[in-house]
Amino acid sequence: EPEVTQTPSHQVTQMGQEVILRCVPISNHLYFYWYRQILGQKVEFLVSFYNNEISEKSEIFDDQFSVERPDGSNFTLKIRSTKLEDSAMYFCASSHRAYTGELFFGEGSRLTVL
């Protein structure tokens, strides 16, 4: 069964460092997303991406965040200068249709900022 894969599974970084989280969405999907879950809190939407551009973003997704689809398979989330409060589980997801809500999530990348 096709799946969304994410790397790394866990990254520890120092505050102020840049971090790139990588995702390989399901190959025939066209819509890509990043969500995050801070420990003990809700899963929160960060950004959606379609046709090589951001289609929607939340207030969390400020100038420190960026997304890119550098080639035909990878979808990345970059945090330019990490803060302690960026520590969370980051989930990548993809879907083949928009406005469906039926997303396929990866296993997540745990980011720990020290």
Next chain:
Amino acid sequence: DQQVKQNSPSLSVQEGRISILNCDYTNSMFDYFLWYKKYPAEGPTFLISISSIKDKNEDGRFTVFLNKSAKHLSLHIVPSQPGDSAVYFCAALDNAGNMLTFGGGTRLMVKP
């Protein structure tokens, strides 16, 4: 932000009995609702959904009920199985966007 709320952080039921997970929402613009299941160390997995034009959707052991006037939905699992033990998230989608709003989750434990 409490647009989608799951008031029970945990629920324990006996194998073979019914599990009922509840969810409330406040945003009238939500028109599509979903339940996701999450096992430890895995991402959320889509389980079942319901459009706001319906009041019930059934898929095998899983049924979702929607009461629009009360802004309430529930997930029924019957019969419950130990493999159903997981965290269940309610989520909602509004008619303007492509963004899921999640509840806080309910941890279901099904005892053999």
